[in-house]
Amino acid sequence: MINATTLKRNASGTQGGCASIDYLLAQELAREKARQVVGYYNLPAPSDGAESRFYGGLAKHLGLAEQRATKELMLPLTDGFDPKTKRALCHNAGDRGQMRVRKDKTGKPLQKDGKDVTYLAGGHRIGFDLTISAPLDISVAFALASDPAEQEAIHTAHRNAVQRAMEAFEAMSETRRNKAGKDVIGVDGLIWSSHHHYAARADEATGEMGPNLHTHNLLYNLSLGADGEEASLSAEEIFRYRKAMDEVYKTELYQGMKALGYGVDRIRELDDDGQETGRVYARIAGLGEEVTDRYGNRRKELLAYAAKHNVSNQQATLATRKDKDEPPYHELIDLWQQTLKGFDVSTESLKQAKGNAQEMEQKSPAELLERLHEMDAIFCDHNLLEVLGQEYAGSVTVPELYDLVQGFKQENNLVHVNPMRLHDDDKGDSLARRHTQERYCAPWMLQIEQEVVGFAIDRAKETHHHVPQADVDRVVEDYEKAKGFQLSKEQRNALDHITQGSGGVVNLSGLAGTGKTTISECFKAAFETQGFELLGVCVSNAAAEKLEAESGMSSVSMAQMLYDLDGGKMQFRKTDIIVLDEAGMVDARSTHRLFSHAAKSGAKVILQGDVEQLQPIGAGSGFQLTKGAVGDTKLTEIRRQGKQEDRETALAFYATDENGQIIDLKKASRSRAQTLNKGNEIKARLLDNIRETATDKEARERLLHEYFQDRAPMSEKLVIAHTRADVAALNAGIRAGLKERGELDKEEVVIEARDKGRKFNLALSKGDQIVFTAKNKDMGVINGTQAVVDNIKPSRKGGHDITVSIRSETKGDGRRLTFNSHQMKAFSHSYSGTVHKSQGQGKREVYHLANLGMLDAHSALVAFTRLTKGSYRMYATSDDVERLHERLGLERLKETVLDAGVVGQKIGAALHPMQVQSPQHQSVQRPPMQRSGIQGKLDMIVKEHREQQQAQAQMSEGERRARGLLEVFEALRRTPRPQAEPAVPVQTPLQRQGITR
Structure with a gap:
């Protein structure tokens, strides 16, 4: 290590x-x-x-x-x-x-x-x-x-x-x-x-x-x-290559041990x-x-x-x-x-053991490519060194490991991607390695991105989901009368575009706290006047539950919906409207699978979210790709924060043009100086909200002290951090405080709990607030279901019988259930959570424990905009506060291959000249491709590649890469379109999860 x-x-x-x-x-x-x-x-x-x-x-x-x-x-x-x-x-x-x-933002010394x-x-x-x-x-x-x-x-x-x-x-x-x-x-x-x-x-x-x-x-x-x-x-490369060099160390070390016998x-x-x-x-x-x-x-x-x-x-x-x-x-x-x-x-006895290092079978190149693309659409040499170093651990020498890296790049038909982009203002006469070194992706990764774009553009002229003007007007009139307020011009434009001015794929970009729920309610009512059915899909089960409660549309998690679609348990219909909420958190592959099923049936897909907030965990960003293809309609009037000053701070996180209009942030669209200026601007606005301490421990202690000083009910307080370690520490601290106040039973049991393959011990008392972290259809709970522990007692079957009351902000409290701790282990405390899990929430009081290594413009934006009417507080050490401006303006958008560009081609050079008008009247170009099964096309490309290896060996490196990319595009162009499959009845999301009421 x-x-x-x-x-x-x-x-x-x-x-x-x-x-x-x-x-x-x-x-x-x-x-x-x-x-x-x-x-x-x-x-x-x-x-x-x-x-x-x-x-x-x-x-x-x-x-x-x-x-x-x-x-x-x-x-x-x-x-x-x-x-x-x-x-x-x-x-x-x-x-x-x-x-x-x-000093604070007024120039007064902090004490x-x-x-x-x-x-x-x-x-x-x-x-x-x-x-x-x-x-x-x-x-x-x-x-x-x-x-x-x-x-x-x-x-x-x-x-x-x-x-x-x-x-x-x-x-x-x-x-x-x-x-x-x-x-x-x-x-x-x-x-x-x-x-x-x-x-x-x-x-x-x-x-x-x-x-x-x-x-x-x-x-x-x-x-x-x-x-x-x-x-x-x-030192940038030191930290970038640290994990790869660890594999070099261990490779050399175990070869040395083998030489000793x-x-x-x-x-x-x-x-x-x-x-x-x-x-x-x-x-x-x-x-x-x-x-x-x-x-x-x-x-x-x-x-x-x-x-x-x-x-x-x-x-x-x-x-x-x-x-x-x-x-x-x-x-x-x-x-x-x-x-x-x-x-x-x-x-001596150890040297008698033979070992299996040379006998154990390696994963296939296809499986290793899946690992390399688990979280990113593009990978680098150091990623290859890390993955191959692990896969061949103890069985190769360091020179052989380097040869494996080179061989992997040469033998797997990788697409060569442009180096990491750098703003022109930051370019010198010679650039850092990361800005000159080619990167890579699997052919199928590029193909997925091209197909996502193709889906959006191919369906841009569809009109069968349009709602007549008179029906839209009537829905708006009824909604405004019922709510007692009028839609803003921006909201009305967004509604009109979604219901009348868009095709089979439409993007709604809403800044944090701009009231996407209002628009959702309106377009749902409008579409339902024409007999369409709306289905919500979210990144998590908890978010799906919230969307369903707020909008009234049946909603389910993305994982569950894709599982049911891929397994044939459900199919979309032409009369379906699929609403993908928090679309900015959905990776390219999940977006592609959803689009594929929607295109077969003719179902319309509405993507609503904000690419400036938390990024997808998986590779690429489907929302970025579709926005680049057909544009979006925007909501920029922030409404969540009660104070004007807080709304202005939230707006400060976003990029604007010379006229002050919100614009999309792109990779390397800010120079280093502009990033620092943006960070300084946000930091100046937040200084009064920052609680500065000498150590990390003091930061946690001060957060807990102020949390308990605040008389607001716990349901109105949100405690967030960036790492599971900090979340666990804050959960323990809040539990200790509740025990001191007599709000938790002082007697507790320690049980074994699980979360995503991780086993840990969990202390549990009567009165504890917990969250389930996996679905259990027999219990009627999903990942994100909140509960309060009512009773704990030893079970004759072993373990403990735990009785809880389900707590839901959207459906109310009440339902009680009992389970055995040996049979159901997927739960943890819920007093604190990660910033990632907080997206979509809004609370009166927000307590944010900062972590400079994890903080960037996106996570800071999400943390601050959870605030509604009360106060936002950030807790950080003096060292972190000193460098806070470096992180508050830092963009870390998920890269896509199409945005980075392929080596040897100008950005957009591989795209077809046909143009489509986006809602902002920006011209976008269409890639020369159509959709089909990825594996079939990949097999065809590989076959053609092998037949032409000898001819390509005689080409220059640049010619070879250009020819390979053109072959990909030509193969995609020749592939026939899929035919729509017969529609089948659509189950409700709860039925799809095996939960009945």
């Missing part, structure tokens, strides 16, 4: 890298102390090769290569100086920043406990700690080795693997040039010092330290550029439900889990803490972490050898 941590100067800015260096050299200091022990040279000790040393091309350039890393040499490097000549190696060498007072809140601004960054840890089985084998020579051999295998990974990091690193840093070039060398440690943190109960062979690589913030000049390091197994990881996770890992053959579990003391401590306090493992890690004071090497070895005496295992 490789962890990358940015090393910052301490708050005073005066100690340089002292604290970091003292920690890294702790084992060296312990070794020096041990030298004073009588008979030291008869005690186990690491070899001289395990001393802390300097490595890298810049180390060689400075005359430090493989020299022992001492504090005297390391300190100047943390400040940006050559430790021998004291020469500055970067423009801000020696700059330790300045202490500044944090805490009567003192100004300060922060360290600017200064030269120390560097990065790239900690490379051996898998537990390697650490245990190291501890098992009673022969010092065998210990040294295993340690050498680890060090060699670390060096291989670090050299790979060095090879792809970059540095910037010129004042604005727009020119990016490669490096001829970096400098890092490697520091080898051996033990895990002490067990909280026993104080015992298990083996954890790991190396801290202090990568100094310095580089030797390809132009021969020294400068700071540009150890067998290696390849294991497909299973989740707690016994389902494959997709991850493959290597493990020393013959090493039983009883041995590795003995050294899982740290993990046992975490699991025990997590169970007791009902928090995630990550949160338990933070809560139980103590300062690590690693004993001398010989003491650790003695401790481990004593502990292992009770096990019938040794390094």
